Amino acid sequence: MGPRLKLFLPLVIFASLALFLYRGLDLDPRALPSALIDRPVPEFSLPVLGQERLVGPADVIGEPALFNVWATWCISCRVEHPYLQQLADRGVVIYGVNYKDESAAAQRWLDELGDPYRLNIVDAEGTLGIDLGVYGAPETYFVDAAGVIRYRHVGIIDEKTWNTVLEPVYREMQVERSAP
C-alpha cells in the first residue's frame, strides 16, 4: 500500500464502523428469534375456557391457524383485540392461549369485547407459554396445517403488520395446504 493510500486507512475504518453502527439503529433489540420455528407445537393437555374438557395439540391442528397468547392483565391485548375480531370475521382461524389469567375475568372480557377465538386454551400456570417460548403477551404463533410453528409475532397485530408481514405468512400456509 502506498504511503498516500495509507493515509485513508483511518477514514476507511471509520466509514465501515459508521456503516455497521448505522445498520444497528434500525435493528430491534427486542426482536428475539423464536427457537420453535419449524418445530411442531409442543405437547399439552389443558382445559378449554368455559368448557369442561381438556384439549391437546391434536384437537387444534389440521388447518393453518394463529395461536394468540393473551390475558386480561395485558393492555396491548386489548389494543389488538378489535383487529383480531376483524381477522376472525374474514375467516382467519385464531385459537386463544389465555396466559396466566383468571378464567372468570377472561370469560367476562370475551363477553364484553367479542370472541374472535375458535376456542381458548386455559394456560393458568403459563406452562404451555414456557414450552412455546412466550416471554410476554401478546404473542402470536402461526401454525400450519401439519401443526408446525412457522412464525412468531411479538407484540400487537394491527392492520400494518398484518398487511406487510403476517398476511404473506398466513397465505403461504394456506397455499401449501391446498397443494398436496
Add this chain to the structure above:
Amino acid sequence: MSWKVLLGPLLGLFLSAPVAAVIETYEFSNPELEQRYQDLSFELRCPKCQNQNIADSNAPIAQDLRRLLYQQLEAGASDEEILEYMVARYGEFVRYRPSFSSSTAVLWLAPLILLLLALGVALFAVRSRRPAATEPLSEEERQKVRELLARGDRKA
C-alpha cells in the same frame, strides 16, 4: 469505641449487597443444589429484559423461569439438561455464555480477531519506527557528538 466494633457491620454491608438480588426464596433439599441454583440463575438471561439475568429481574417470566429452575434442580436435572431445556424454548439468547455454533461464531471469535488485529497494528507500528532509531552514526557524526560533549563539559 474501638474501630473494630464498626468493622463487622461495615464488612457485612459491603459483602451482602450482591446476594440480595432474588425476591422469593426456595428451600433446597441440599446446599449443593442451592449453589447451582445461584450459578444458573446468574447465567440465564431474562428473555423479556434486554440485559438482566433471571436472578436480578422482576419480570413475571423471570419469576417463572426461576421457579422452573428450582423444580428441575430438585427433580435431579443436570446443569446441561436445564440449559438445553431453556435454549430449546428461548434460544441461545437465554444464555450469557451461548454455545459455539455458526450463528454465535462471530460473537466468540470477534474478541480474538480484534486482539490479533490490534497486535498486528502494534507490531507494524513498532517495526516501521525502528530503522530510524537504530541507524548507526557515521564517523563524521561521531566526531560532532564528541565535540558537543566536550563543549558541554567545559561549560559545567
